[in-house]
Amino acid sequence: MKLDYTLLDVFTTERLSGNPLAVVTKADGLHDDQMQRIAAEFNLSETVFIKRPQAERHTAAVRIFTPQVELPFAGHPTVGAAVVLGLESKMSAIRLEEPIGVITCVIERIDRRTGNARFALPHLPAPAGPPPDRLRVALALGLEPEDIGFAGHLPAVWSAGVVFYLVPVKSPSVLRRVRPDRRGWAEVFPLGHNSVYVYCETPDEDGNDYAARMFAPGMGLGEDPATGAAAAALIGQLAGNAPGGQTEYRLRQGLEMGRPSLITMQIRKDGDTLTHGGIGGSAVVVGQGSLDLYD
Template sequence: MKLNYVLLDVFTTTRLQGNPLAVVLKADGLLDDQMQAIAAEFNLSETVFIHKPQSERHSAAVRIFTPKVELPFAGHPTVGAAVALAMQTRSTAVRLEEKVGVITCVMDRVDKEKGHARFALPKLPEEIGKPPSHAAIATALGLELDEIGCGPYEPAVYSAGNPFYLIPIKDAAALRRIRVERRGWDENFPIGRGSIYVFTRTPDERDNDFAARMFAPGMGLGEDPATGSAAAALIGLISRHEGNGQHEFRLRQGHEMGRPSLISMQLRKDGDVLTHGGIGGDAIVVGEGTLNLGD
């Protein structure tokens, strides 16, 4: 069995930046354990497998795997898969069947090497639990107690398909200084896979409104360069502090890893209720190849 794949860098227009992604095409013949093994072989934060959709109205069904687990939804695989499919079909919209639901990605622009996709969240973020104490968070991040919190933002736990501990901290300098302490992690962050999204406002940075870092030891990852599903969860917390109407924000991630990424976030509130959330970003092809899986 031989399968073609595409490598893309997502949430960037520059190769060797952003979050790398493998998209395996025409993967219908693969079993679950084979897809998990291939994702472990690529050893990227996520690998996407393209399957025929259940509905003829949709473009594809996708399965998303980290090196250790399958995910029902993830942002950078959604953007990357949409761009990869749009390059083949020249579509202006791509409908993807994911385990979290059907996602419609609108292609703002696409050519033979790169594109920009944005999509409405199939599941709006909701608060799903309680965070640990400020003291426990400070210890886990190697920060001082007074560096936990940012303006009106306090730690919270949200999910828009994947659960995340959302941890606001004082400023971008504190974000750079994080030194993760793994001891006690499972006890302090028991919800989901113990993934945390540390963020801060960046009022002194012209190109973005927020900066973030994501750590997910339970997903087979250390630090992730760009995490759309975490940004989707963050929309829920941000919306609590915004008025009615449409709001747009830009978030940078991955700078501390040398993989600069930029994620766009949109939200709308009507009657003080979050009614829309959206994620967008660029993707660029880095390489193509063939998997040789034998007979």
């Protein structure tokens, strides 16, 4: 059995930056355990498998795996899969069947190897549980309690399909100092896959509004260069202070890893009610190949 795959860097237009992704096409013959083992073989933060859709009007069905678990939704695989399909088909809209639901991606072709995709969240973010106290959070991240929080932002737990602990810190310099202590991590952050998204404002940086870092040992990951599902959860946190109407924020991630990434977040409010959340970003193809699974 030979399976073709494409390697992309996502949430960037620059090769060898952003978040790497493997997209395995024509994966209908694979069982769940095979997809999980292939994802472990690639050992990237996520691998996406493209299958035939159940509905004819949809473009494809996708399954998303980290090296250890399957996810119902993730941002960088959604962007990457949509760009691959959009570049191949020259379509401007891609409808993906994901376990969380159908996601429509609007595609803009940048060149023959690069594209941009944006999509509305299939589920708006919602609170997902109680956060730990500030002292426990600070100790787990190698920080001081006074480093946690800014401008009314406090630790919280949100999910737009995947649960994340959202931890605001005072500045980019504090963000750089984060050094996770994995001892007792799952006890401090027990919900979901124990995933933590640390973020701050970036008022002195041109071109982006926030910066973030993501740590997910429960997904088989260390630090992740760019995490669309976490940015989707963050929309819920940011919406409380966002003005009415539509607002777009730009968030950088991965800089501390040498993999700079840029995620756009769209928020629309009707009065005080969040009515739309969206994620967008670019992706660039860096390689293609085939898997030889059996003689």
